[in-house]
Amino acid sequence: MREKRLRCVLTFSTTADAMAMEAAAREHGLPGRMIPVPSEIDAGCGFAWRCELEERDALLTGAKERGLAYEGVFEVAMY
Numbered sequence: 152m153r154e155k156r157l158r159c160v161l162t163f164s165t166t167a168d169a170m171a172m173e174a175a176a177r178e179h180g181l182p183g184r185m186i187p188v189p190s191e192i193d194a195g196c197g198f199a200w201r202c203e204l205e206e207r208d209a210l211l212t213g214a215k216e217r218g219l220a221y222e223g224v225f226e227v228a229m230y
Contacts, residue, residue, distance in 0.1 A: 155228040159207040160186075161214070162194035162222040169198035172219050181213040182206035189227050201229070 161183075163169040173185050183202030188194045202210050204226065214221060 153230055157204050157226045158229050159202050159204050160225045160227045161200040164195040164222045166196045168220045172200050175217050182210050192225055195222055
């Protein structure tokens with residue numbers, strides 16, 4: 152049986168910010184993927200970006216270097 156693991160989740164204020172993250176991730180190889188906002192988190196838009204906890208620093212550095220806006224950074228137990 153699969154076990155939940157802690158993952159890094161970025162939330163966004165707007166859908167446009169989420170789509171900008173997705174485009175930058177594709178273009179620059181940032182880790183992670185788009186997911187619906189987990190129910191444990193209250194966020195401005197319905198999208199979030201999930202990556203492995205070990206990839207958190209690379210993701211946040213890449214987002215900062217590219218001027219990508221995000222609302223919050225969370226650690227969430229998920230599959």
